[in-house]
Amino acid sequence: MRKIIVTLCLLVVATATLHAQKVYKVGEILPNIALKSTKGTIYDLKAQKGPKGFIVVFMTPTCDHCIAYESRIMALDKKYRAKGYPIVAIGPYGDDPVKYPLDAMPEMKKLATTKGFTFPYLSDEGFKYTWMLNITLTPTAVVLQKKANGFLIKYIGKIDDEPNPKKLPKNKFVEQEVDKLL
Numbered sequence: 001m002r003k004i005i006v007t008l009c010l011l012v013v014a015t016a017t018l019h020a021q022k023v024y025k026v027g028e029i030l031p032n033i034a035l036k037s038t039k040g041t042i043y044d045l046k047a048q049k050g051p052k053g054f055i056v057v058f059m060t061p062t063c064d065h066c067i068a069y070e071s072r073i074m075a076l077d078k079k080y081r082a083k084g085y086p087i088v089a090i091g092p093y094g095d096d097p098v099k100y101p102l103d104a105m106p107e108m109k110k111l112a113t114t115k116g117f118t119f120p121y122l123s124d125e126g127f128k129y130t131w132m133l134n135i136t137l138t139p140t141a142v143v144l145q146k147k148a149n150g151f152l153i154k155y156i157g158k159i160d161d162e163p164n165p166k167k168l169p170k171n172k173f174v175e176q177e178v179d180k181l182l
Helices: 002-019 064-081 105-115 125-132 174-179
Strands: 034-037 040-046 053-058 087-090 122-123 138-147 151-159
Touching: 034 125, 053 064, 053 151, 053 174, 064 087, 064 174, 105 122, 138 174, 151 174
Parallel strands: 053 087, 087 122
Antiparallel strands: 034 040, 034 122, 053 138, 138 151
């Protein structure tokens, strides 16, 4: 009986390991990101020929912190798009309008249109990239540098050190990372 239980436990662990998704960290190569955008098309980072990399921001329409950062995110896109590092936003709940009706694709589309986003806003199906990059808070930024075999993760974290939109940040973490790459 003991052998059967041990064998079953090993089988469960082996199965879980096979289905576990790799978690990527700073310094590792992320092969690609390809997700459905609010425009109804698949946006594929590898297919974008001009950029040297991307500033990926995980954000949701109803998160108070994301709302506070909307103008800063748009300013980052304006500042760095021409330098080869455009913004790409990802909505972690975009594919589940039943469980997350206020953060799903219809609301993402509404937000992108209302705010005039100049960057793609993508829906993360099944939290694929949210889990891959270990995103636990929104907004969280990921700075990616394009390489021949994918995207080198240069930074994962806060955009800056000041969540209050009425105050100026002392440390602009994303800008510091992107400036190092330019």
